[in-house]
Amino acid sequence: METPNLFRLFFLSLCVGLVLLFTWVHLPYGPDLLDCTTNSAWCTSKNRFQSKQPNNHLKNDHNPTRHRNHVSDTPHHPLDPLTVEEINKIRTILSSHALFSTSAGYALHSIELEEPDKPLVLKWKKGDQLFPRKASVIARAGGESHVLTVDLTTSEVTVHHTGSHSGYPTMTIEDMTSAMWAPLMDARFNRTILERGVDLTDLACLPISTGWYGKTEENRRLIKVQCYSMKDTVNFYMRPIEGLTVLLDLDTKQVVEISDKGANIPIPKAANTDYRYSAQGTNQVIKLLKPISLEQPNGPSFTIEDDHLVKWANWEFHLKADARAGVIISRAKVRDPDTGELRDVMYKGFTSELFVPYMDPTDAWYFKTYMDAGEYGFGLQAMPLEPLNDCPRNAHYMDGVFAAADGTPYVRSNMVCVFESYAGDIGWRHTECPITGMEVREVRPKVTLVVRMAASVANYDYIVDWEFQTDGLIRIKVGLSGILMVKGTPYENVNQVFGQDSLYGTLLSENVIGVIHDHYITFRLDMDVDGSDNSFVKVNLQRQQNSPSESPRKSFLTATRTVAKTEKDAQVKLKLYDPSEFHVINPSKKTRVGNPVGYKVVPGGTAASLLDLDDPPQKRGAFTNNQIWVTQYNRSEQWAGGLFVYQSQGEDTLAVWSNRDREIENKDIVVWYTLGFHHIPCQEDFPIMPTVSSSFDLKPVNFFESNPILRTPPNVETDLPVCMAAATT
Template identity: 55%
Template sequence: MRVGPKISLASIYDHDKDKYRRVMYRGYISELFVPYQDLTEEWYFRTFLDAGEFGFGICAVPLQPSKDCPKNAVFLDGYYTTRDGTPAKTENVFCVFERYAGDIMWRHSETILPGDTVEVREDVTLVVRMVSTVANYDYIIDWEFKQTGSIKVTVSLSGILAVKASKYTHKDQTEDGEELYGTLVAENTIGTRHDHFVNFHLDLDIDGHANSFVKTHLKTKVVPNSYGIPPSSPRRSYWTVVNDVAKTESDAKIRVGSGETELTVVNPNKKTKMGNDIGYRLIPGPAVGPMLLEDDHEQIRGAFSNYNVWVTPYNNSEKWAGGLFVDQSHGDDNLAKWTLRDREIENKDIVLWYTLGFHHVPVQEDFPIMPTWSGAFELKPNNFFERNPVLKVNSLKPTNWVNCSAHK
């Protein structure tokens, strides 16, 4: 009811080991923080926590076959409990389908050998989709599972802008220095600037419960001048890798783009035959963070957006990044408060919290219906397998597609 789709017990089949190996115990959207940037009396309070205040699952809508989902999709109904305790059903709330969009899984052309040997494998993925219409916005959520073991999560925005009336019909009519808090998208209509911060609760179990969070820094090193000793290389510099295992919660707070090059959850108790820690790497989306002051009341309520990445030890009561009750909350029970305890997270059952962000400055093309705007992140195997796990995947069978032409 609150978060919509939950992905549980996500595992990947390892052909070499002939077994399923756990990647994620449970993953879901924990909260959505949408602060509008209009300080007028009618708008300043419009900062929403969509999951906790409205219910991301309750706001899910039936999907339209062959429009919201392709023709090969299978649909699932959703069930939940209404406010008076009676059961309710939303038909076709999820769709599951295989996607082949002409993407390449892997390829190589060996031009040195006689005959120019070429091998290519097409990328076919499994997608789980839900759409939640929260008031004016439509959120399209895709969980995409790749044969390589990667899990890609995409959040797409569409729907109708939240707009307000204006006396202006042209931008030239505004006075110098006047703050409109948005863009004049049509006559007498202003699309207000705002943000979307979508927080994901990712309870990863990388081949077991005990995991660690590793920050990898790429450092430039300068080769020292050793007088009298012939250099082995004329190079003067190179870059090397420095790994930093987060010991406590404070070590794991990350603003994407602040320096850490790779962020990985590893199982330090299991290694590959080559001796590497098995793990999964977080491939973040765009580096987007809040621009409100941290002591702004609304930012205190949505404080999980202060960092893109948090890591906490698993606690069954800590499910919602914005707190258990967010209606008129004061931000005293949320992810930012929990992590002040600075608990140990090394070699523990840990939860990775990732916030995907959008700064939305409306443009005229967004009005009246907004074209889809997407952001994504990915969880990718990092020394999880002994080798390329899709090396023996067969190519797709040839298909004769019907030729289409425009109707005159």
């Protein structure tokens, strides 16, 4: 088997790389653009994958955007992300700034476009000059976090007061990779690993955010590291060296504490854990299906102007990759079929934060309560998508341009895809039935546009889809796949367990427990329904009773509309037996027959966090205390867990903002929705999980005068392609 040797080679080269890395990260600035052939950690894994291991199924002739270096990109829209050239300029400006030129070392944790003020963007039209370009930079220097604005026109740098909030910026990739290997500098750690029977060259370690539980996690940046054996499998996640936790200082990379409570827990076997196709024996492969493909003989129906402005069917929106949010949709507008006018729906929508608490209070597990956007960077962890498998054949791929810790720009290629989907579903239909006997049968197929990214935050994979429908609906869907975070155990069979509660999960395989956990994904949705000033209306269904003199019916439901005056009125816990619709309306704009135009939030994935409100993780994740919140627009309130989530204590969350109880009636308002999943693992999740999805919708409600897709044509045979199997050509 060649796998272990490959890994050993890889491990050694990583160790060498580590030394280079350390030196280089602390240089004031590095090369102009990272070269993935020599500096791997933040590059796309695909480039390296292809260079080392040619693999037929990665070839894709349909993607003209691959491997663009973006060096000559220029911005065309006020919301376009920073370009390679701009990032390089920022790096140069900052390198001579007092804060950094005098500092022994510094790290840039985030370099993003500072978007122009909303009123400016709203009035900007194509052809207008761009506003002065600015960057928002989050940096660490001299043991402090700084928020800066860099004006790219004037080269001026403004240092902002960051307030007294706890917490630290999102880790850099360099933080994470260096933390992985730092324990190896500790002799005690190495001895423990050897005692567990693991060869140091088989070691794979993960940097795990510590959260905040009290004094220990205050006033210094910490990380916990846990390790696995990657002997005989790439799926090292299934081979935990259980109970061994190394607490590191993330700034100094010094080991603070080693906790080892798992000496008696065997490392689970590697058998049946490798999920790679190449690792399956040829006689094991199960080919169930003949090829099936979405085909568009005349090409896709969407265009992407200036790299970021997506135009499809009746939709138009701005799309960009983001290091923290993953994907940002801005200025989403839909065309009115009656007037031909493009009408505002949403100013900005994105994944604001995630919260993933594990349900095991023991030493090596209690702290696992990930906030993947603010701690790890949801976009930073979004890897290149795999053509033909992550997205269908005619997908367009969009790259992300990010910056390393020293400010060097790099390209995350194929990070987002855009494609049209047709699953065979029905947009609308009606047949006259035998009762009326009329000869009517009208059916319209349903075709949608999907924007997709997939973040692999270590073991887990989150697939985030923004799906646009021609009827005006936007579906936001999150799929969970990837690999469980599992726990080692001496048990090999459930019959050995006395009281299954003590497992904190499900025995998935011999010595492997899938620990119970939740996933919460909170979206920030700056709705602008036909303009910025909107109201939030609860339309509550309630039972009314009738007396026998009024009706033979004893009961019926009525819908009562209540406009939320302030933020607390809009803190919503969903109730199946006290149901409501949730409308974002424009109170100043009515339809012909007098209904206020609106969009409704249609809940889905409604699992709610049940943790104690005073539990430290829940205080930090207090943005999951309600499924829906509505806040007054505030430019600074973008990240539901706070700007500095890492080791935060929960003083800067959506819950805190909302409790200010600002007015939200006929104001510029922001809706927050949390998709939730309870996950009790099962054996089918081993060694890799079939995707589980949930979604919620933003749906027009009296926004259009009538069905906006009434006048679209049906499919006809002559429009469809003539296809042949590729092998026969």
